[in-house]
Every structure is written in structure tokens, then in C-alpha cells.
Amino acid sequence: MEGSRTTCRRRGYADEESEVGGNRKPPVGLASESLTGRELYCRDSLLLDEQGVGRAESYRRNGGAASGGLGPQRPRLTFLAELPSLELRGTSIAVQAAPRDANILSAEDSLLLAKIDQFIDTASTQHDVDTSLIRQRAELDHEKDVSAALCTGIPFEGGEVKPASSCPEYEFVASNGRNLVAQTSASCPILSHDEIDKLRSAVEGYWSNQTVDQSRFRYKRKGNREAYLKDVIRFSRDISPIVDRLLLERVYPWVRSAFAPREDSDEDELYVFSSLFIRYNATEDPSKRKTGQPLHKDPGFVSVNVMLNDDFEGGGTWFEDQITFESFGQVEPKATCPIKPVGPGHALAHYGSLRHAGSATTSGVRDILVIFISKRGQVLYEVDSVINADADHYCPSCDSDESQLVCRMLYHRMAIDQDSNDDEAWHCLALTLLEYESRRSQRNTLELAVACLEHASQLAQYDGKLLSNLAYALGLFSRRLERPDEELVDRIRAAYQLSVEINFSVEEAGCYAAVDYESACLNFAIWLYEKRDFRGAARILSRIEHRFDMIAEDEPDPESRRQDLRDAMELLAYCRRQIDA
Numbered sequence: 001m002e003g004s005r006t007t008c009r010r011r012g013y014a015d016e017e018s019e020v021g022g023n024r025k026p027p028v029g030l031a032s033e034s035l036t037g038r039e040l041y042c043r044d045s046l047l048l049d050e051q052g053v054g055r056a057e058s059y060r061r062n063g064g065a066a067s068g069g070l071g072p073q074r075p076r077l078t079f080l081a082e083l084p085s086l087e088l089r090g091t092s093i094a095v096q097a098a099p100r101d102a103n104i105l106s107a108e109d110s111l112l113l114a115k116i117d118q119f120i121d122t123a124s125t126q127h128d129v130d131t132s133l134i135r136q137r138a139e140l141d142h143e144k145d146v147s148a149a150l151c152t153g154i155p156f157e158g159g160e161v162k163p164a165s166s167c168p169e170y171e172f173v174a175s176n177g178r179n180l181v182a183q184t185s186a187s188c189p190i191l192s193h194d195e196i197d198k199l200r201s202a203v204e205g206y207w208s209n210q211t212v213d214q215s216r217f218r219y220k221r222k223g224n225r226e227a228y229l230k231d232v233i234r235f236s237r238d239i240s241p242i243v244d245r246l247l248l249e250r251v252y253p254w255v256r257s258a259f260a261p262r263e264d265s266d267e268d269e270l271y272v273f274s275s276l277f278i279r280y281n282a283t284e285d286p287s288k289r290k291t292g293q294p295l296h297k298d299p300g301f302v303s304v305n306v307m308l309n310d311d312f313e314g315g316g317t318w319f320e321d322q323i324t325f326e327s328f329g330q331v332e333p334k335a336t337c338p339i340k341p342v343g344p345g346h347a348l349a350h351y352g353s354l355r356h357a358g359s360a361t362t363s364g365v366r367d368i369l370v371i372f373i374s375k376r377g378q379v380l381y382e383v384d385s386v387i388n389a390d391a392d393h394y395c396p397s398c399d400s401d402e403s404q405l406v407c408r409m410l411y412h413r414m415a416i417d418q419d420s421n422d423d424e425a426w427h428c429l430a431l432t433l434l435e436y437e438s439r440r441s442q443r444n445t446l447e448l449a450v451a452c453l454e455h456a457s458q459l460a461q462y463d464g465k466l467l468s469n470l471a472y473a474l475g476l477f478s479r480r481l482e483r484p485d486e487e488l489v490d491r492i493r494a495a496y497q498l499s500v501e502i503n504f505s506v507e508e509a510g511c512y513a514a515v516d517y518e519s520a521c522l523n524f525a526i527w528l529y530e531k532r533d534f535r536g537a538a539r540i541l542s543r544i545e546h547r548f549d550m551i552a553e554d555e556p557d558p559e560s561r562r563q564d565l566r567d568a569m570e571l572l573a574y575c576r577r578q579i580d581a
């Protein structure tokens, strides 16, 4: 749940003034900083931190969902297969589907990884970083996760192979032609009405027993709540048999059948890494901004999302893969319609690594139970998510910012090792390289970062944030060239354009993407302004002209969003004056 990759933090590496057309001055009235505000999205924590909790909890609080591709586990580094080709021409991008179910790299990608390894190797020697400690720590963390899950009393799958009859009937909801989301069939709810009633009243009891609102999710709205399943069980023991039955007789057999043919090993055993009741409450939301979750990946292997009621409007889960290139420019139901289970007691199940969002509940209250299923033996399964969440303080032994950055690079590199199709691992690695580059300019760092971003964009064709960062990095790259060629300029334009359209589609689907959308528009416009394309810049900026009213005070950082919009409006006014002149 929660968290996701929404946050944008201004990064300090874009201090250049415009050099286009000999105009080295910012436009009248526009502070030079605002022109340098090309942001790199960073995927660090969105949620408040707290000490002394197990990782499954701190994960949610820290916004670990922001990150790590925790997809199906695959063997470590294997080589050679085709990755999709990304062609950017004009403003359209033609992409072939990524072969997600193979952890395989082309010779070219292996070469890229070898260069990255060499880079990290040199940097860790320079900064005296002990890379083996990092690996050990990740393994230890995994052991702690499993022990913490054992302590909850929530049952693990066990070794016994269940009869086929115990698996609920289900069908796949095609997502871009691939079988990635399953839903239970109409005749086969996984919870009865009676069970739902018991679970909901246990949660209500748990909540009403809390003297203070303990919710720690930053995206929470007034009236929204969440509760860990394990805490609710501790509060109300009589729901234990319902949970046991749900997991042992329904959820585990379903996840097995749909996503995980059984391997012959204990290590393969499924367990609940974390599970939460979530209440989206649109009736108490004073901002009327509705209530949902921004795009994110989940921790673990497969997520099961159980519907507990249906007397609300809006809501549902929306998957980034529902976007198609054909859908831009038109409101296409397939792209904008979130998926809902067929009724209360029914569920969706999807790979945790499939980026998704909770679409806004527009009226009433929507209750769901989300269950994050992991595999016992996947030592590094959570590496990337936790690193994303904890990147800045994961390595207390690092005594400098640079050595921290080297640690982060290594973490992301480990995540790629584990799942070479983890687009966010490539993306995060690129951002870390860029940050390192901004502190310590070193040959080839920018090139490596761009190559990682390109690679990530082949794996995740519909990631608006990624495309904006790719365009930004390519922009940095092109400034270093004496004469950037047309093709590069076209690529930057196409990536920005696509980022804007994708973020627009995400909003159309009822999901929160405001900061991403506005930043993509602003960054694109700044780039166009630098090219003295005032009309183009004005066209893009006019898309975000009337959005001040959409900012609510309970957003994570309303002031920085307001500042971005102010900058955008100043630039828009300047561009319009240029057009009129």
C-alpha cells in the first residue's frame, strides 16, 4: 500500500543557466533557482518512521512500497535474451513488450552491468566501503523478517500439498495482454458475509480501543485508517480461525495455482510478510480530494487484495499496465477503469512487482484487506524496497555522503542481480549515480546513469516518472555535447511528452499523480524554453494553469507543490509575453 514513488525532492544538480540562443538570463521575474528546478524524483520514504518495529511494519511506515521490484524470484544472473527495443521518433515511442518472465540479459546489458560493477568497485575502494557487510546485513534482515512473521501466529503455508478442490476458481484479468492480475470467479468468494462481518467488527473494536490515531501513513486523509492484521488478531483472538482458514484453504492454494507452481523445497514455502486492513473514508475527507494510494509496488511476491464492502463509489485498484500507447488523447475505458473484485469477499491477486495504485474512493467508505505474500527462502526478496525506504540511514557505518551513495548503488545492484527485470532497481541505481555525479564529477558516471535509465524504460514502458527522469538526464548529457544531434533532441522531447501524457492518464484513472504530472510539465516547459520554443512551453504549462485549488494542506509537501506551480505560472507568463512580442 501507501508510499509509492511519488515524492519529489529537489536535487541540487541543475545549476546551469540557459545557454540557448545566447540568452543566459532567466526570464524577467523568474528567479534563477526556479529555472534550475529540474527535479529528479527520488523514491525515498513517504511515510513517517518509527523505531523499534519489525521490518514488515517499518516497511509500510517508511513507504517501502515506493520501491523495490519484488517480482517473482528468479535465478541469479543469467545471460542472453532479447530485451525490447525502444525507438523514439518524434513524439511517439514504439516499444515491444518486455519479456518479464525471464531473468535474462542481452550481451549488451551484461556489458553495462560489468561497467557498473567496475564503477562501484572503484568507488567502494575510494570510500572504503565494505561491500560484504552490506550483503550480510540484507541476509540477516531477511532472517529477521521470517522470524517476525513466525511470531505473529499467522500461519505459513506448510509443506502439505492441498487438493485442487481447495483452490478457489479464478480468472485472469488481462493487463496489456499478460496474465498478471487474477480475480476470484463470481461463484467463489474467499470470505463469506459472516466472516467479513466478524473481521470488520474486530477491526472496528481495535480502532475504537485506540486512544490516539496511530496511523502513520502520510497519504492518510481524515477518516482513513489502517490496522495490521496481526494486531487485530492479538486484540480479538476469535478471528484467528477465520484468518487461518482464509490463508490455508483459499489464499495460499490460489497464489500457488495462479502464480507459483510448487517447487520441491521448504524454501519455497509461502508466508504472510505483512497484512493490513485499510479503510478509505471519503465521507470525512474535508479536502474533497478523495482518497486512495499513489502508484507503487508492494513488498513480497504476490499481493492479495480482498474487498470487504461495496457500498461506496470510486475505488478499485488500477495497474500501470492498463495504459496503452493507443489510449493517449482519448479517454479509453480500458486505460482508466480501475479493477474491482466482483463483490465483497472476492479478491484480486497480482505480482507485488506490478506497479499499481488505489484509485480514489469518491463517496462512502471502502474497506479492504491486503495480504502481502512472500516466499520463505527468498533471501533478498525485499532488498530493493527496503533500500529505497531506508537508503539514507541504512548504513550507519558510512561516514560520508559519498560512501552512503556507494552503499545505495550496491543495494540497487544487488536487486538487479536478484531480478534483472526490476525496473525500479535500474531506475534507482541511475538516480544514485546521478547524485554521486553531482558531488564528484567523474568520467562516465552520467553515461552510466543514462544507460540505466534507458534500460529501465525498456522494462517499464508506462512509467511517467521514469520518462521524465530519462529526459532530464538526457538533457544534461546533451548540454555536454558541443552540438547535440537531432535524434537526441527528439528523444528528449518524446520522453517528456510521453511522461506528461502518462501522468495525465494516471490522474484520469482517479489516482494521485499530481506532483509527477506538474513536475513533468514544468521540466518539459523549462527545456522547451531553453530551446526558445515559447509556444511549446506555453502549451504545456497551460495544462497546469488552474491547479492551485487542487492542493490540500494535508498533502506531504503542499508548499513545494505550490512553489512549483508558482514557478510554472511565471514561466507561462514570460512565454506568453515572448509570443506576443
Ligand SMILES: O=C(O)CCC(=O)C(=O)O
Pocket (backbone or CB within 6 Å): 001, 002, 065, 278, 292, 293, 298, 305, 316, 317, 318, 356, 357, 358, 359, 368, 370
Ligand atoms: O486501494 C487499493 O486497491 C490498493 C491497495 C494497495 O495497493 C496496497 O495496500 O498496497
Ligand SMILES: [Fe+2]
Pocket (backbone or CB within 6 Å): 001, 002, 065, 296, 297, 298, 303, 356
Ligand atoms: Fe499495493
